[in-house]
Amino acid sequence: MSAPRTRVDRADDVGRAVADVxxxxxxxxxxxxxxxxxxxxxxxxxxxxxxxxxxxGAGGPVEITCGVEPDAAWVRxxxxxxxxxxxxxxxxxxxxxxxxxxxxxxxxxxxDEFGYEWAGGRNHYTLRVxxxxxxxxGTDGGSADRDTPRPDGARGH
Amino acid sequence: MAFDVTTHAEDGxxxxxxxxxxxxxxxxxxxxxxxxxxxxTVNRLVLHLAELVYLSSAGLRCLVFxxxxxxxxxxxxLVGTRPEVAETITMTGFDRSVxxxxxxxx
Numbered sequence: 001m002s003a004p005r006t007r008v009d010r011a012d013d014v015g016r017a018v019a020d021v022x023x024x025x026x027x028x029x030x031x032x033x034x035x036x037x038x039x040x041x042x043x044x045x046x047x048x049x050x051x052x053x054x055x056x057g058a059g060g061p062v063e064i065t066c067g068v069e070p071d072a073a074w075v076r077x078x079x080x081x082x083x084x085x086x087x088x089x090x091x092x093x094x095x096x097x098x099x100x101x102x103x104x105x106x107x108x109x110x111x112d113e114f115g116y117e118w119a120g121g122r123n124h125y126t127l128r129v130x131x132x133x134x135x136x137x138g139t140d141g142g143s144a145d146r147d148t149p150r151p152d153g154a155r156g157h
Numbered sequence: 158m159a160f161d162v163t164t165h166a167e168d169g170x171x172x173x174x175x176x177x178x179x180x181x182x183x184x185x186x187x188x189x190x191x192x193x194x195x196x197x198t199v200n201r202l203v204l205h206l207a208e209l210v211y212l213s214s215a216g217l218r219c220l221v222f223x224x225x226x227x228x229x230x231x232x233x234x235l236v237g238t239r240p241e242v243a244e245t246i247t248m249t250g251f252d253r254s255v256x257x258x259x260x261x262x263x
Contacts, residue, residue: 034240048180048181
């Protein structure tokens, strides 16, 4: 499954667009509820960050594509905002609650693999989650089957 | 799913029921409700989250804002949180700052 390219230019529209893309992708890939939720959350955080900080609230092009592979489903987000690699902005969450930094943490810990590339004057973010088949011992138990990935740069490309 | 927030205040307990998706588009509505609470009047904030189906980092910041606005002495209780929303809260460590209850405990 490879969905058509979705383009959004307004901050108010990007959250709904992400939700629609991931919902369709999750159905096509047979993602369990927990992975589908975390994939949507990660994509939402990336695009919202782009609209809020990258484009400073003025809006700008965000393109979303997705696909299914035998063992994974992926979402790729491309924008024309200034270069921003989230892996260099990891926030510690073991201290007192704070008002910023949670989004990047949710991106890097929520998906099974995160990739970032700056190419052609654009940010390219790739979010990938594994497809866990029930007949192979996986569950549909949302968070219950979760392997917690580490928010380190080694997982990206 | 559209976001909605309803409130009820009684005897120092502010009960807030959240429905739908609390994300960057909806955050201002929650913050308006909390921001309108007179200082020093709430010692317990009870958030009913059984119908909250999505919480992004913008929504988490709302919870942090509520904690800061109402003060450290105000207990914050989350009731009936769905597993995916609870996981988001746990992933960020905010569960250490609140009490999470099942609906039957409320």
